[in-house]
Amino acid sequence: MANPVAARQAAAPRAPARPTIDPYPALARAALLLAWAPGFGLGLYLLLGIVLQWDVGAGWLPLGQAHGHAQVFGFTALFILAVGTVLFPRFLSAPLTRPRQARLGGILIAVGVGLRFLLQPLEAGLTRGVGLVLAAALELVGAGLFAHATLGVARASIQPWAAWRRALALGLGSLVLGYLLNLAASLELAGGRAIVSPALDEALLHLGIWGFIVPVTLAVGLKIFPQFLLLRPPRARLFGPAIVAYGIGMALVVAGWLVQGWRPELIAEARWLRLGGWSTQTAALLLHTFALRLFEPAARRSGMPHITNPTRLWFRLAFGWLLVAVALGAFFAARESTTGSAVGFVEASAQRHALTMGYLLPLLVGMAGRILPGFSGEMTRRPRVLAGMVWLLLVGATLRVGGQLLGGYVGLAGMLTALGGTLAFLGFAWFAWLLWPTLGRKPGAVPPARGDRDGV
Ligand code: HEM
Structure with a gap:
């Protein structure tokens, strides 16, 4: 009988003749350009504007949404995808065979996000409406092209289907779903609304932030942290259940927002769905952190303490913030379900940031x-x-x-x-x-x- 591994390797696409880091530079540049203007630049302008009471006018909320969209679905998505094109082929020991298609996909995403930023704050009208739908379509097509270009890496790999790949698949799947849901949000805007309706916006942001950003960064951490930070051998069996539970919790929160948006009379049920989701996400992240052993003493002294030690401290503090953020989400959801008082605008902002x-x-x-x-x-x-x-x-x-x-x-x-x-x-x-x-x-x-x- 033919060896299946050898057969898969023979069927795998061939590596390019010369090593290449394409499309990393182009995608990272696009991410940084988005970060400069609609991302950090606009975010700071809006923040200083509200604190120092500048006259930002009626555009504050639409601009705030455009900033949030650009940060999550523009800058962060493109930056992570850019770095992913360098890291994941190495992790999977398989080449990226369609770098140009991946680059084109990323550029379409960047153009779509840029268009959304320029058009959302404008007065309602035909140009704005058509442009916003076009922007969302560009983002979705770009994500599809990118996914198609990179799926070959996973298919060509003969590495075992480990927990980090599950986390990565959850993250990338949520991102694509996010671009799909964004099309629905942009149709709302094209209908004349200045901002996406709050429940749909929350569902979209939850998919982007907790569905994409968190699982993908956990996946990279699973591959890199144990060796790089000299952690004790991880409790590896716990990662799989933690990621599955996390995915279920994340989906429950998104479902809670969508139910509330489409059937407002079911608000009480929607709140309980979200509480169930946030609690499951919190438990899953605690389990993941326990399994990773990030907060336990290192396995041994580093030969390069000036590199290892500060990095371990930074990443511990970052994980501390991850746990604080998920706990805040669970706390607000519990308060909402038990007292009926909705999460305030500033509270939601603090939790997100x-x-x-x-x-x-x-x-x-x-x-x-x-x-x-x-x-x-x-x-x-x-x-x-x-x-x-x-x-x-x-x-x-x-x-x-x-x-x-x-x-x-x-x-x-x-x-x-x-x-x-x-x-x-x-x-x-x-x-x-x-x-x-x-x-x-x-x-x-x-x-x-x-x-x-x-x-x-
Ligand atoms: C210097 C750093 C930043 C500043 C000054 C800033 C400022 C702001 C302001 C003023 C708002 C509007 C109020 C609100 O809804 O919270 C906002 C919203 C938001 N920001 Fe930021 N931000 C920063 C970094 C980030 C980063 C790094 C991300 C994501 C990667 C992000 C994602 C969001 C999201 C998702 C929203 C909500 C948009 C919506 O309601 O649809 N921000 N930010």
């Missing part, structure tokens, strides 16, 4: 400084610069989220919120400034991954 500013940004910049081609080499030579950026982000997140939870946008709490946003903006701007010239350099060393050997 606890995850995106406290967890995502330090993790993203810290990992970039350790694994990205070109950039990681430079950061090894300039460790204080990397530390400066990560600490600006961590302190910025603490002040921003703390200020919002203490009192929102007024008085001393407002000033703390604004200062936090400004520090985080500076931290990210510094990162983007240093990363840009390194894009396009040939791959450096990616730390060897131990995940498959440990069964994660």
Whole structure:
């Protein structure tokens, strides 16, 4: 009988003749451009505008939504996909055979997100309506092209179907669903609404933030952290159940928002669905963290303590924010179900930014400084610069989220919120400034991954 592994390898597409990092540079540049304008730039303008009472006008809410969409479905999605095109072929020991198609997919996403940012704040009208639907269609087609181009890597791989791949599949599946749901949201906007209706917007953001960002970053962490941070051998059997439970919890929260949007009379049931979802997500993330052993003492002393030790501290703090953010979500959902008092605008914002500013940004910049081609080499030579950026982000997140939870946008709490946003903006701007010239350099060393050997 023919050997199935050999047959699969023979059927796998051939690797390109020369090693290439295409489409990483183009996608990372597109991500940074979106981050500069509708992402961090617009976010800071809106935050300072509300705290310092500038006259931003009626456009504040539409601009806030355009910023949120650009950050989650533009900057973060493209940045993670860009880095993914470097990392995942290595993790799976299989080449990316359609880099040009992946690049085109990413560029279509970027153009769609840019169009949405330009058009959403405009007065209702035919041009705005058609343009917004076109923007959402570009994002969806781009995501489809990207998925088609990269699925071949997973198919060609003979690596075992480990837990990190489950987390990755959950994340990428949620992202594609998010672009699909965004088409429905854009049809609403095209009908003349200035902003997407709150329940649909929340469902969309939950898919993007908790459905995409969290599982994909957990997947990368599963492959890299144990070896890189010298963690004790993980409790690998727990990862699979944790990820399945997480996916169920995430889907329940999204379902709760969709039910509330389409059948408002079922609001009580929708709230219980969300409470069930948030509680399951919280339990799953606690289980995942316990299995990863991130907060336990290291397995041994590092031969490069100046690299390992600060990184371990940053990632522990980022995971601390992840747990704070999910606990806030569960707390607000419990309060809503038991007392009927809905989550306030500022509370929801604090909860969202606890995850995106406290967890995502330090993790993203810290990992970039350790694994990205070109950039990681430079950061090894300039460790204080990397530390400066990560600490600006961590302190910025603490002040921003703390200020919002203490009192929102007024008085001393407002000033703390604004200062936090400004520090985080500076931290990210510094990162983007240093990363840009390194894009396009040939791959450096990616730390060897131990995940498959440990069964994660
Ligand atoms: C310097 C950093 C940032 C600043 C100053 C900032 C500021 C703001 C402001 C003022 C709003 C409108 C109020 C609200 O709904 O919360 C907002 C909303 C939002 N932001 Fe940020 N933000 C920052 C970073 C981020 C990051 C890194 C992400 C995601 C990766 C993000 C995602 C969102 C989302 C999803 C919304 C909600 C949009 C909606 O309601 O549809 N923000 N941000």
